[in-house]
Amino acid sequence: MDFFEAQERARSRTKRLVFLFVLAVAGTILGGYAAALGITQYAGRSDRHNRSGNYYSPTSSAQDWWDPKLFAQVTLGTLAIVVGASLFKWATMRQGGAAIAESVGARAVDPHTTDLHERRLLNVVEEMAIASGIPVPAVYIMDDEPCLNAFAAGLTTADAAVTVTRGTLEKLTRDELQGVIGHEFSHILNGDMRLNVRLTALIFGILVIGLIGRGLLNSMRFTRVRSSNDKDKGGGVVLMMAIGAALLIIGYIGYFFGRLIQAAVSRQREFLADASAVQFTRNPGGITGALKKIGGYAIGSGLQTSHAEQLGHFFFAQGFTSMFGSAMATHPPLAERIRAIEPTWDGKDFNPPEIVDIAHESSAMAGFGGNPTSATPRAPARSMVSLPFKPVQVVADVGVLTESHFRRAQALLETIPTRLREATRDTATAQALVYGLLLSGDKTMRDGQRALVEKHAGPEAAATLAGFRPALSLLDPVVRLPLLQLSLPALRQLDAAALARFATTLDELVHADGIVSPFEFALHKMLLTQLQLAQAPAQRVQFDSFDSVRSEIAVVLSALARIGNQTGAAAATAFLAGAEQLPVIATQLAFLDAAASGFEQVDTALDKLAACSLVIKQRLLIAAGHVIAHDGTVTLEEGELYRAFAATLACPMPQLGLTT
Numbered sequence: 237m238d239f240f241e242a243q244e245r246a247r248s249r250t251k252r253l254v255f256l257f258v259l260a261v262a263g264t265i266l267g268g269y270a271a272a273l274g275i276t277q278y279a280g281r282s283d284r285h286n287r288s289g290n291y292y293s294p295t296s297s298a299q300d301w302w303d304p305k306l307f308a309q310v311t312l313g314t315l316a317i318v319v320g321a322s323l324f325k326w327a328t329m330r331q332g333g334a335a336i337a338e339s340v341g342a343r344a345v346d347p348h349t350t351d352l353h354e355r356r357l358l359n360v361v362e363e364m365a366i367a368s369g370i371p372v373p374a375v376y377i378m379d380d381e382p383c384l385n386a387f388a389a390g391l392t393t394a395d396a397a398v399t400v401t402r403g404t405l406e407k408l409t410r411d412e413l414q415g416v417i418g419h420e421f422s423h424i425l426n427g428d429m430r431l432n433v434r435l436t437a438l439i440f441g442i443l444v445i446g447l448i449g450r451g452l453l454n455s456m457r458f459t460r461v462r463s464s465n466d467k468d469k470g471g472g473v474v475l476m477m478a479i480g481a482a483l484l485i486i487g488y489i490g491y492f493f494g495r496l497i498q499a500a501v502s503r504q505r506e507f508l509a510d511a512s513a514v515q516f517t518r519n520p521g522g523i524t525g526a527l528k529k530i531g532g533y534a535i536g537s538g539l540q541t542s543h544a545e546q547l548g549h550f551f552f553a554q555g556f557t558s559m560f561g562s563a564m565a566t567h568p569p570l571a572e573r574i575r576a577i578e579p580t581w582d583g584k585d586f587n588p589p590e591i592v593d594i595a596h597e598s599s600a601m602a603g604f605g606g607n608p609t610s611a612t613p614r615a616p617a618r619s620m621v622s623l624p625f626k627p628v629q630v631v632a633d634v635g636v637l638t639e640s641h642f643r644r645a646q647a648l649l650e651t652i653p654t655r656l657r658e659a660t661r662d663t664a665t666a667q668a669l670v671y672g673l674l675l676s677g678d679k680t681m682r683d684g685q686r687a688l689v690e691k692h693a694g695p696e697a698a699a700t701l702a703g704f705r706p707a708l709s710l711l712d713p714v715v716r717l718p719l720l721q722l723s724l725p726a727l728r729q730l731d732a733a734a735l736a737r738f739a740t741t742l743d744e745l746v747h748a749d750g751i752v753s754p755f756e757f758a759l760h761k762m763l764l765t766q767l768q769l770a771q772a773p774a775q776r777v778q779f780d781s782f783d784s785v786r787s788e789i790a791v792v793l794s795a796l797a798r799i800g801n802q803t804g805a806a807a808a809t810a811f812l813a814g815a816e817q818l819p820v821i822a823t824q825l826a827f828l829d830a831a832a833s834g835f836e837q838v839d840t841a842l843d844k845l846a847a848c849s850l851v852i853k854q855r856l857l858i859a860a861g862h863v864i865a866h867d868g869t870v871t872l873e874e875g876e877l878y879r880a881f882a883a884t885l886a887c888p889m890p891q892l893g894l895t896t
Contacts, residue, residue, distance in 0.1 A: 254438075256497045257438045257442075257494065257497065260442060260490055260493050260494050260497065261314065261315070261318055261442065261490070263489075263490065263493070264314055264318070264442060264445065264486055264487070264489075264490040265310060265311050265314045265315075267485075267486040267489065267490075268310045268313075268314050268445075268482070268483075268486050269306065269307050269310045269311075271482035271483075271485075271486060272306055272309075272310050272482075273301065273303060273306060275478050275479060275482065276303075276306065314445070317441070317444055317445055317448070318441035318442055318444070318445070319441065320441075321440055321441040321443075321444035322437045322438055322440060322441030323437075325436060325437040325440040325441070326433065326434075326437040329433045329436065329437065330391060330433070330773065332390055332391065332395035332397070332770060332773050333373065333374060333388070333389040333390030333391075333395050333396045333397030333398075333429070334374045334376070334395070334397045334728075336389035336390070336397065336433075336547075336550075337374070337376040337389060337397045337399045338376075339543065340378065340399075340541050340543045340547065341378060341380060341541060342376035342377060342378045342399045343376060343377050343378075343379055344374060344375070344376055345357065345358060345375045345376065345377055347661030347662060347725070347726065348658075348661060348662065353405045353406060354377070354405070356410060356413065357375060357377075357400065357405060357413065357417075358375055360410070360413055360414050360417050361373060361375050361398055361417060362649070362722060363642065363645050363646060363649065364417055364418065364421045364516070365721055365722075366645035366648060366649060366718050366721055366722075367516075367641040367642045367644065367645035367891075368421060368424075368425060368641065368888055369634070369879070369882070369883075369888035369889035369890060369891060370393040370396070370424065370425070370721075370888045370889070371393060371394055371396075371721055371724040371725075371766050371770075372721055372722055372724055372725050373388070373390070373396040373397050373398045373424070373725070374396070374397040374398070374725050374728070375397070375398055375399075375725075376397055376398070376399040376400075377399070377400060377401070377402060377405060378399060378400070378401045378402060378541070379402050380402070380540065380541075381401035381402055381403060381539055381540060381541065382401070382402060382403045382535050383401055383403045383404075383533075383535045383536060383537050383538050383539060383540075383555075384401065384403045384404050384407055384408065384526065384529060384530045384533065384535070384536070384537055384553070385400075385401045385403070385404060385530075385537045385539060385551050385552050385553055385555055386398070386399060386400040386401065386404050386416050386417070386419075386420055386551065386552040387399050387420065387547070387550040387551045387552060388420035388421070388423045388424050388429055388550070389429055389432070389433075389550055390424070390429045390430075390773065391429065391430050391433060391773035392430075392769055392773045392886055393424060393425070393886070393888065394766050394769035394770045394773060394886065395769065395770045395773040396424050396429065398417065398420050398421075400413075400416070400417075401539075403533070403535060404416060404526075407529060407533065408525075408526055408529065409525065411517075411519055411521065411522040411525065412522050412523070412525040412526040412529070413522075413526075414517050414519070414522050415513050415514075415517060415519065415522030415523030415524075415525070415526050416513075416523065416526050416552055418512065418513035418514075418516040418517050418522075418523070419509045419510060419512070419513040419523060419552055420509075420552065421512075421513075421516065422508065422509040422512035422513060422516070423505070423509055425512075425888065426505070426508070426509070426512075428505055428509075432547075432549055432550050435502075435549060436546060436547065436549075438494065439494040439546075440546075442487065442490040442494045443487065443490075443494075444487070445483055445486060445487030445490065446483065446484050446485075446486070446487025446490075447487065448483050448487070449479075449481065449482065449483025449484030449485070449486075449487055450484050499549070499565055499566050502548075502549035502566040502567065503565065503566065503567060503568050506567050506568055506573065507568065507573065507576055510523055510573055510576065510577060511576070511577070514577055515638060516638070516641075516642070517639070517642070518638075518639040520577050520578060523577065524574050524577050524578050524581070526552075527553070527570050527573055527574050528570075528574065530553050530570060531570045531571075536553075537551070537552070537553035537554055537555060538554075538555065538556065538557065539551070539555040539556060544556040548566045549566040551566075551567075553567055553570070554566060554567045571583060626865070627817075627857075627858050627860075627861025627862045627865050630861055630890045630891075631854060631857045631858050631861060631890065634857070634882065634887055634888050634890045640891075641891055644891055645718075648714065648715050648718050649715075649718070651712050651715055652711075652715055652718070652719065652722075653707045653710075653711075655704075655707055656669060656704065656707050656708070656711070656719065657722065659704065660719060660722035660723040660726060661722075661725075661726055662726055663726045663727065663729050663730060663734075664696070664697070664700065665700055665726075666723040666726040666727055667693065667697060667727070667738055667741075668689075668693075668697050668700040668701045668704060669704060669719065669723060670720065670723060670727075670742070670759070670763065671685075671689050671693070671697070671701050671741065671742075671745060672701050672704045672705065672708045673708065673716055673719065673720075673759060674742070674745040674746060674756060674759065675701075675705070675708065675745075676748070676749065681748065681749055684748060685745050685748050686698050686701060686702065688741065688744045688745060688748060689701055689741060689745070692737060692740055692741040692744060693737065693738075693741050713755075713872055714872070716755070716759070716876070717758075717759075717762070717876060717879055717880070717889065720759065720762065720763055721889075724763075724766055724767070724770075727763070727767060728767065728770045730767075735767060739764055742759075742760055742763070742764070743760070746759075746760050752835045753873075754799055754873040754874075754876065754877045755873060755876055755877075757835045757838070757839075757877070757880075758876045758877045758879070758880030759880070761839060761842065761880055761884055762879075762880040762883045762884060765842075765846070765883065765884045766883060769886060776847075777847065777848065777849050778847040778848075779844070779847055779848045779849070779852065780848070780849040780851075780852070782818060782820045782821045782852060782855075783820075783821060783824075785844060785845055785848055785852065786821050786824055786825065787841075788840075788841035788842075788844050788845050789818065789821070789825065789841075789845070789856060789859070790825045790826055790827075790828055790833075791828060791832070791833050791837045791838055791841040792838060792841055792842065792845070792856070792860065792881070793811055793814045793815065793825070793859060793860060793863050794807075794811055794827055794828040794832070794833035795833045795834070795835070795837075795838045796810075796814070796860055796863045796864055796874070796877065796878070797810040797811040797814070797827065797863050798830060798833070799864070799871075799873055799874055799877065806867075807827070808827050809866060810863045810864070810866040810867075811825075811827040811863060812827075813862045813863060813865075813866040814859040814860060814861075814862045814863035814866075815859065816862070817855065817858050817859040817862050818855055818856075818859050842881065842884045842885070845885060846884060846885050846886060848885075853885045853887060856885070857878075857881070857882060857885070857887070857890075860878060860881060861878065864878055878890070
């Protein structure tokens with residue numbers, strides 16, 4: 237299942253989820269109406285009794301059970317509470333995965349940590365990100381949680397954060413940790429994170445009704461009638477207590493059914509995420525080993541945080557115990573998950589080791605399996621020049637992790653000098669590193685670019701940049717985009733003023749010689765788009781028809797056609813190869829001249845295309861792939877620009893040049 241199919245399934249689940257919650261809210265409204273009707277009738281009878289001294293009980297009729305005005309009031313009031321509370325919760329969680337991680341007390345991992353466990357975690361997450369073509373997520377640790385658990389949170393791949401408990405860090409081997417992280421990356425790539433946030437917001441909206449009722453009852457504890465003759469006040473207290481009890485009962489009944497929906501939706505996704513982790517790592521023993529240790533350790537996966545129940549569906553394994561048993565469980569039983577991967581498992585008791593010797597594993601921290609004696613030799617990273625390229629297959633592999641993706645990612649990472657890789661982990665040095673990727677090969681031009689860096693970013697940045705120059709001059713061009721991926725966690729820490737200064741410096745460097753190269757455009761566009769997405773991850777689809785973005789598609793395909801083609805005829809042929817992949821608008825697409833399809837026009841076009849539906853994005857990437865592959869190969873410039881286009885569209889960057 238590719239990225240686009242997974243995202244579409246997530247959207248379908250969201251629609252089904254919303255429908256179920258509409259039913260839950262409708263039930264809450266009906267329950268509230270019944271309670272309100274009973275309370276108003278009681279209040280009316282009580283009022284007549286107080287005035288006449290006789291208790292009058294009229295014969296019940298159908299009219300007594302239907303009060304349109306009261307029903308409208310209850311409906312509007314319930315919707316106002318549920319919608320308002322849900323939007324409030326959504327607003328608090330839309331700040332991104334890092335904010336959600338910090339809300340449960342997690343700590344961001346220091347990029348320069350010397351703790352071997354934490355270094356190993358960072359390495360595994362970086363490998364996963366490079367292999368899947370997404371920005372490296374922020375990494376967090378729940379220091380106060382000795383259990384074995386983890387979760388991924390965020391709204392998009394650009395703002396994702398991966399969080400593990402201290403127990404996961406210390407008690408799992410590298411293979412097992414890789415299985416857990418692979419499981420969480422499946423949730424990132426499958427669109428589950430956004431669904432988790434919606435689940436939390438919707439359930440909170442219903443819960444608030446019960447919380448209001450509980451608050452009302454608590455306030456009544458301190459209210460008493462001072463005079464036995466104060467009948468009006470006594471009746472008012474009883475009435476308020478009745479309202480509070482009704483809200484409490486109705487709210488928690490709605491909350492109960494909301495939790496049932498949440499648990500059912502969550503359980504369905506866990507088997508898929510487990511299977512995906514096995515596909516990612518080609519090592520079933522990794523994730524089953526982690527699951528067996530959860531069953532073997534007394535602490536298991538149980539969380540101590542007060543947010544365990546509210547965010548239980550985010551986690552790798554069951555994080556809380558419910559009095560309703562499996563009905564409210566957010567995860568399938570451990571035995572079922574293990575047997576789904578390892579059918580021959582005998583179900584014997586778990587006997588996990590007390591300590592994982594991380595020092596013994598440290599020599600293989602960068603390796604795929606964590607075992608240097610069994611690791612196969614890795615081929616050097618292959619250049620994308622004259623590389624066979626099959627567009628449909630490339631797009632089908634977007635967001636799909638396989639062993640080939642991992643081998644490719646590790647080969648790329650191993651070619652990066654240690655100093656440059658370390659530079660990606662710090663905000664200041666990461667900026668200087670990005671500047672360095674834009675330095676010209678011409679000394680005179682390079683000196684001018686350094687002066688620009690000193691002018692906008694300061695002399696310290698210019699000095700750091702100069703120190704990187706020797707390593708950058710020997711860097712394999714194929715690892716330039718992976719370096720940007722590695723730099724994103726540090727660059728996301730920039731405040732608004734620093735980010736604006738960084739963007740200005742980038743813009744000056746790109747235009748320093750008056751000519752924008754494909755790589756310069758790719759770096760500039762991809763980097764700033766990802767940083768903007770991380771700051772404002774909540775996006776909505778604005779265009780769902782090809783006709784509405786026809787002119788923008790023509791701009792992108794025309795620009796791609798001119799890269800790598802020396803003659804206008806070859807470029808026109810390449811353009812037509814892509815247009816044929818969009819039969820709905822193929823006859824309306826015109827090959828544009830260079831003035832109408834320059835990088836300035838492409839920049840504007842991509843901004844609009846980023847707000848399109850996934851179907852349009854998928855077909856656009858296939859069409860773009862056919863443009864650059866019309867001659868059967870892809871150049872380095874074409875490949876980098878193609879990958880940057882995908883990232884700008886908020887899609888994982890496709891892997892190019894994989895060997896199977």
